[in-house]
């Protein structure tokens with residue numbers, strides 16, 4: 001296939017409040033300096049990255065570079081599931097982050113510095129990550145999406161909606177997310193939620209938020225599923241039960257420091273299938289994108305997307321697997337990814 005060894009870059013010009021457009025000349029030069037000369041296209045509207053990923057694969061490209069934030073990664077991954085030319089694992093997906101939150105790259109140790117992110121692409125360590133398939137309601141219709149990182153239900157989605165609304169109004173700035181979070185803390189009320197994991201009822205309570213992770217980070221560096229393993233064939237599900245605004249503010253730092261399970265209102269479950277329903281209905285955000293409303297179904301698709309990761313991540317992953325097998329407590333459904341594959 002003519003294009004199979006060539007790279008195709010999907011560049012979101014509005015990611016990171018315009019950093020995608022402003023920094024593309026610099027990124028493209030750094031890529032050329034490293035003998036990577038991709039064909040590329042700018043996204044022109046929402047969901048365009050889905051179309052571009054489908055077209056690129058249909059045109060024979062097997063190596064994609066996403067130059068964007070979490071939303072652009074999310075769309076590219078969804079494109080991989082829409083195209084039917086090849087199995088999703090046959091396409092190598094790499095990321096140069098120009099977004100605002102950049103949560104997906106935190107999981108895989110991809111640096112924000114462009115030259116270092118490009119070094120990871122050149123080094124070519126790749127990893128097969130799980131993907132979540134989610135169904136939800138939008139305008140009374142059942143819809144399906146694929147998730148590359150983390151989904152938030154309840155409070156998280158309320159913050160996300162507020163934040164996206166402010167961005168659509170043209171508001172910018174690094175405090176926008178914090179402002180949206182504070183507003184949501186003051187206004188959001190817990191709802192009556194039932195959660196089933198692998199068909200077992202695990203929660204039937206007033207719930208403030210639920211986070212479902214293939215990855216660990218969401219909301220611009222929060223660690224709400226701090227122990228998630230991206231290829232164990234399982235979702236990590238963190239449920240925070242009813243909290244009032246004062247309790248949320250007092251405990252805010254545990255959302256960032258990896259100690260969320262020290263909160264006694266918090267629980268962790270793991271499974272391959274999750275069903276969540278709520279009264280009244282609640283919203284969902286997936287990879288930072290506002291989608292729709294409950295009820296939700298989540299299903300893991302094992303090792304579905306091949307992504308470029310840092311050497312550091314591969315080393316940490318090898319050490320983790322070694323520790324797990326030494327302790328004899330392997331909970332994953334599969335053994336580890338092959339340590340390194342050159343692109």
Ligand SMILES: Nc1ncnc2c1ncn2[C@@H]1O[C@H](COP(=O)(O)OP(=O)(O)OP(=O)(O)O)[C@@H](O)[C@H]1O
Pocket residue numbers: 012013014015016017043044045046047048068069070071072073075098099100101102103287288289
């Ligand atoms: N040309 C465009 N005009 C308007 N919106 C666009 C365009 N191209 C892409 N988008 C949308 O931009 C949104 C934001 O993209 P993305 O999430 O990658 O950046 P970000 O929000 O700055 O980063 P992060 O999600 O990491 O915080 C996505 O929902 C995407 O669909």
